[in-house]
Amino acid sequence: MSKVGGMEGNHILLDNPPLKEAYRFLRKGLAGKMLVFFIADCEVSYRGRARSYLSRGERLIVIKPDGSLLIHRDKGYEPVNWQPPDTVISTRLTDNHLLVKSVRKSVNEVVEIHIFDLKVLGCYRLKDIGTFTMYGREEDMKKAIEMFPSLIEEGFKVLRTERKVRPGFIDVFGVDSQGRLTVVELKSGTSSMDAVLQLKKYVDSLKKELGVTEIRGILASPRITKRGLQLLKTLKLEYKPLSPAKCLKYLERKKGLKL
Amino acid sequence: MSKVGGMEGNHILLDNPPLKEAYRFLRKGLAGKMLVFFIADCEVSYRGRARSYLSRGERLIVIKPDGSLLIHRDKGYEPVNWQPPDTVISTRLTDNHLLVKSVRKSVNEVVEIHIFDLKVLGCYRLKDIGTFTMYGREEDMKKAIEMFPSLIEEGFKVLRTERKVRPGFIDVFGVDSQGRLTVVELKSGTSSMDAVLQLKKYVDSLKKELGVTEIRGILASPRITKRGLQLLKTLKLEYKPLSPAKCLKYLERKKGLKL
DNA sequence: CGTGCCAGGTGCCAT
DNA sequence: ATGGCACTTGGCACG
Incomplete structure (x- = not known):
């Protein structure tokens, strides 16, 4: 037919x-x-x-x-x-x-x-003027941490986000309750050795750039692989469990919105 | 209607x-x-x-x-x-x-x-029993190097491919004309600092594993970023320009095929 | 199944 | 354009 x-x-x-x-x-x-x-x-x-x-x-x-x-x-x-x-x-x-x-x-x-x-x-011809919005990505985690630094830990303060280092950008740069400089690397999904190496790179770059010997490095993500955690400990870095979902809850609270 | x-x-x-x-x-x-x-x-x-x-x-x-x-x-x-x-x-x-x-x-x-x-x-209901073939990926570069080790340099010999190290696999593992152990990391596209760090990781792992102090590391790809090249030199690693296209030419020659 | 890593990755945004 | 990086990355191969 x-x-x-x-x-x-x-x-x-x-x-x-x-x-x-x-x-x-x-x-x-x-x-x-x-x-x-x-x-x-x-x-x-x-x-x-x-x-x-x-x-x-x-x-x-x-x-x-x-x-x-x-x-x-x-x-x-x-x-x-x-x-x-x-x-x-x-x-x-x-x-x-x-x-x-x-x-x-x-x-x-x-x-x-x-x-x-x-x-x-x-x-x-598609008639489509709809808007697309997405929540729960790394960017949302960053926003939530800026508004609620305690999501990282009590006493944490954000100095700035997207700080440029030699090559690349530090997701969140801040100080802890003891006044120690702290680099936070965010991952919205499972973090693996890659993420750990990335954090290590930023911490080292920053130590060099600032001429400081002690900088804390915190990897924040909902999950980390076993090997990733091993490597993290070897490199004297730290892990903070933090999910996009939790960050969204904080953002919603702030905005008084249901997303 | x-x-x-x-x-x-x-x-x-x-x-x-x-x-x-x-x-x-x-x-x-x-x-x-x-x-x-x-x-x-x-x-x-x-x-x-x-x-x-x-x-x-x-x-x-x-x-x-x-x-x-x-x-x-x-x-x-x-x-x-x-x-x-x-x-x-x-x-x-x-x-x-x-x-x-x-x-x-x-x-x-x-x-x-x-x-x-x-x-x-x-x-x-799609009637589709067609076959799909793709050429010019990292795998093809590996095959070409196995058959024509001189693609890396004169006198290079492949010991094995996909050699396992701590975590991950070395693309190509071999010896150069001077008998020095050599790790080759392949990239089919532009290689960046990531690729350099990957190579560094493999070289270091292997040094540790074999108890050897001198292992050459060669990054082979069609292009490398400026920062990547800088880092490579800092880490005493080497770069060898090599494109999938060139590898394919060698493979064709061998097989007598036009791909 | 977890872990690692390639891909014609694509897309976004920065210099 | 080049570069650095996230992505609901997806996909595969291997322990």
Whole structure:
């Protein structure tokens, strides 16, 4: 069966269109800066930082108005091939197939889709002025600590956040109740040896920069791996269990809001 | 206009379906382990490691047979909300909206989509037995070096790859022309201070483990940051420019293949 | 299952 | 542009 719907410029929907018709409306959708999706029997090749080849089969393909491209198989969160925003999409119809090519403007990255058949083609203009808000990331932990330094420990005071050291930034820099300088490294998830080494790096950088021999280093996160904790102790650093959830509770209390 | 196509079990395509009809065929598609997509006017909430709320607007939503979920706005490579594979999808129809809920089996992560209207609903069974191959990753560099150790330097010999040290693995472990033990850390992209510290960690671990005082450390990658190079020199480590592309050329030569 | 680490990571923000 | 880093990172391989 073959069916066409809503081609008055509002949207386009083609059921099992012949290549030639698909080509026509695909161009129309792309030119009209619509979100375009289709299910196609296709081959895909990628060339850029690496190279890949995907042999023939049916996939869901999405092209967004900003030039981003997604090619999804029927499994997994990640697209098998893709392009981030800012690509130029071009199309070409030959005797036996339809070529869709996406070339990234800034770097040399190209994705080519050779299409032999389409199951469906849709082009839509998404009316979407919604706002997206996210809570519980490292940034929220930082905010909470600025407002409630005791989340780290009694008597802790924040001197500043995002303090620049040689390379990188210290999440929170402060002093403890004894007046000792203290570096706090925050992780919103499980912290591992990486995080410990990061903290160590900051503490050492700062010691050097300030010419101070004693600086406390505290890693604050909801969880730490066993190896991470071992390393932490070896390096004379400290661990403070602290979850984004707890920080959010404090932030809510302050704002009087339910997030 | 409203149109229905291919509901004989092969696929489903509904143009601008009423909520009730969409609900019926959505359930059918999910039950039949089909890939389901739809464009919907909806609100989205997420709760898990973090929390988020996306206010009302039109988005493209994809549900795969493996339980992965993607919610895309009309911009960007990344979905605004999502679930990786292995979620349980449930649906509920109320008077004024359709609820789609995805609950992750292993961890506590829930995405809820409140749908007020659908522009289109499609359910398809993707025939896809294609193979996906990728070239130019770190693994390919490793293979090339095993076959052509001189890619590192004249006289270099590989003892083994993926050698385990305290925590982690040394990419390539070998000896140079002077018989000195050498650790090689590979990066397929630009290497930064992180990579340098990683190499340092491996060299130190190995010195300790083997009771040797002199071990060379070579970082091989197509590019290194200025700060990375500084740190590398400070730590008496070395840099060898080497790109995945060059490695691939060698591999092709060996196999007599054009990849 | 936890731990470590790569990825065409992407995205954000700083210099 | 380069660089440093978080991310609901996801994904894999290995103890």
